[in-house]
Amino acid sequence: MDIVFQWLLLTAAVAAGWFVGRSGQSSSRADSVISDEESVRDRLQFLFTNYSDQAVENFVQSLAVTPDTVNLHLSIGAQFRQKGESDRAILIHQNLLARPELPSRFSPQVTYELALDYLAAGLLDRAEALLQELMGERNYGLRASSHLIELYQREKEWDKACDVARTLTVGAEDPGVNIQLAYLTCEKADEALNQDDRWRAQKLAREALEYDKTCVRATFILSKLQSRQGNYKAASSAVLKVFDQNPEFGPEAIDWLMNLEREHGDVSRLGKKLRKLYDNWPSTTLLLALVESVERSAGKSAAAELLREKLEVRPSVRGLLRLVEMTGFETGGSTDEGRLVRQIGQLLLSDRPLYRCVNCGFAGQQLHWLCPSCKHWETVRPIQGVEAE
Numbered sequence: 208m209d210i211v212f213q214w215l216l217l218t219a220a221v222a223a224g225w226f227v228g229r230s231g232q233s234s235s236r237a238d239s240v241i242s243d244e245e246s247v248r249d250r251l252q253f254l255f256t257n258y259s260d261q262a263v264e265n266f267v268q269s270l271a272v273t274p275d276t277v278n279l280h281l282s283i284g285a286q287f288r289q290k291g292e293s294d295r296a297i298l299i300h301q302n303l304l305a306r307p308e309l310p311s312r313f314s315p316q317v318t319y320e321l322a323l324d325y326l327a328a329g330l331l332d333r334a335e336a337l338l339q340e341l342m343g344e345r346n347y348g349l350r351a352s353s354h355l356i357e358l359y360q361r362e363k364e365w366d367k368a369c370d371v372a373r374t375l376t377v378g379a380e381d382p383g384v385n386i387q388l389a390y391l392t393c394e395k396a397d398e399a400l401n402q403d404d405r406w407r408a409q410k411l412a413r414e415a416l417e418y419d420k421t422c423v424r425a426t427f428i429l430s431k432l433q434s435r436q437g438n439y440k441a442a443s444s445a446v447l448k449v450f451d452q453n454p455e456f457g458p459e460a461i462d463w464l465m466n467l468e469r470e471h472g473d474v475s476r477l478g479k480k481l482r483k484l485y486d487n488w489p490s491t492t493l494l495l496a497l498v499e500s501v502e503r504s505a506g507k508s509a510a511a512e513l514l515r516e517k518l519e520v521r522p523s524v525r526g527l528l529r530l531v532e533m534t535g536f537e538t539g540g541s542t543d544e545g546r547l548v549r550q551i552g553q554l555l556l557s558d559r560p561l562y563r564c565v566n567c568g569f570a571g572q573q574l575h576w577l578c579p580s581c582k583h584w585e586t587v588r589p590i591q592g593v594e595a596e
């Protein structure tokens with residue numbers, strides 16, 4: 208097709224559709240927003256399906272910049288970014304910013320879009336500079352700050368992330384920001400712990416609890432510190448605070464507690480405490496810990512009996528496997544049926560995720576304090592149910 212004719216068609220199809228869509232709004236404002244958004248999407252889809260990326264890019268570069276066409280420029284730029292064509296999106300947004308005819312009220316929006324392009328392209332220094340420029344801006348300041356925190360988290364620049372997060376607490380009490388600040392402070396505490404700077408680690412973990420008193424990670428750090436100083440009893444009782452903060456992390460606390468007691472304490476003395484915890488916050492890990500403690504203090508048959516009784520009420524595959532193992536011991540050797548149950552149970556559990564993000568559903572076998580997928584703190588938690596906790 209003749210290139211000039213193709214251009215004319217493209218310009219007419221998009222621009223005409225665009226302006227008709229903009230001017231043909233219905234009386235209801237809500238309806239008009241929806242239909243406008245839908246028709247924008249339709250027209251963009253038409254554009255990107257029927258023309259090459261290069262043709263679309265040339266078209267948008269040649270399109271005049273007026274208050275009526277800025278949104279078209281922005282939509283096409285965003286579409287390129289979503290398609291993974293960050294370079295083209297960057298060109299469109301840079302071109303917009305360079306045009307003196309761009310109405311000044313659009314500058315923050317274009318700057319924000321360009322920052323998102325840079326983030327998508329991995330040009331973090333440039334993204335950082337633009338996002339900093341936008342901090343405090345009326346419409347885009349908040350979003351820019353969130354992206355900036357995410358960027359610093361990605362770079363493990365915890366101090367800088369804290370500085371930005373702190374600006375968000377000024378004049379507004381946002382529990383989400385406090386949780387974020389608590390966890391960012393825990394990252395710093397963890398670094399101090401790795402360098403064996405115990406004084407600083409303790410100070411930071413306490414600071415984290417001031418931001419958010421339910422921050423379980425700070426409790427784990429404080430318990431770890433007690434253990435490093437040889438205060439194993441204090442470490443054991445410190446970690447149990449997790450049940451008051453967020454009992455969903457109880458299984459993690461029990462794992463740590465049992466390790467401490469096996470190495471430095473006495474598992475058999477935990478029976479009463481574990482029983483009380485199990486009555487309030489039952490989990491498979493807690494039940495197995497209780498059974499281990501009873502086995503040490505009252506013998507294998509009492510422990511197996513307790514396990515059988517608890518599994519009737521709250522069944523779990525891990526619990527069943529333990530029972531099969533214990534019963535095998537009782538009868539003086541594993542039966543064929545016992546071996547089969549064990550084999551099938553292990554198959555059921557192999558490759559099962561142990562943790563899931565309550566915000567985005569990301570699942571894995573490792574506990575991440577920061578969800579690798581949605582970048583929320585403390586949302587990845589032990590999975591509940593027959594095959595898990």
Ligand SMILES: [Zn+2]
Binds near residue numbers: 566578583
């Ligand atoms: Zn998530």
